[in-house]
Amino acid sequence: MTAATRHDPAADRPAISLAAWRGARLLCPACGIGRLFGRYLKPVADCAACGEPMGHVRSDDAAPWLTILIVGHIVVPLLLMVEQVTDWPLWVPMTLWPAVAMALMLAVLPRAKGLLMGIIWAARAPGSEPD
Ligand SMILES: [Zn+2]
Numbered sequence: 024m025t026a027a028t029r030h031d032p033a034a035d036r037p038a039i040s041l042a043a044w045r046g047a048r049l050l051c052p053a054c055g056i057g058r059l060f061g062r063y064l065k066p067v068a069d070c071a072a073c074g075e076p077m078g079h080v081r082s083d084d085a086a087p088w089l090t091i092l093i094v095g096h097i098v099v100p101l102l103l104m105v106e107q108v109t110d111w112p113l114w115v116p117m118t119l120w121p122a123v124a125m126a127l128m129l130a131v132l133p134r135a136k137g138l139l140m141g142i143i144w145a146a147r148a149p150g151s152e153p154d
Pocket residue numbers: 051052053054055056057070071072073074075
């Protein structure tokens with residue numbers, strides 16, 4: 024086999040950064056066209072646009088970890104800043120901040136999972152366990 028005919032497995036996948044960006048936008052890391060999730064957090068088995076299998080890519084607990092990291096770094100400083108300048112009755116912050124945190128969590132979690140799935144897919148580390 025010559026160098027010209029040798030298959031380079033890394034050449035047929037986009038860079039990890041591009042795959043991560045596509046995943047964070049909830050798109051297939053391979054083509055950037057097909058949807059990555061069929062439902063809220065359920066990956067499609069295969070990309071509808073390019074056919075790349077995605078159902079076996081597992082991010083496990085990394086997505087909730089990243090979501091907590093991001094949402095915590097938004098909500099806690101915001102809460103502390105607002106609490107310095109307001110004098111709300113106790114029920115207001117006790118209602119507002121959990122609702123803000125929940126809304127952000129619901130928005131960030133699929134994007135964090137998509138980003139991590141893009142990285143995992145591009146790095147060829149699907150996390151599949153043998154049966
Ligand atoms: Zn695709």
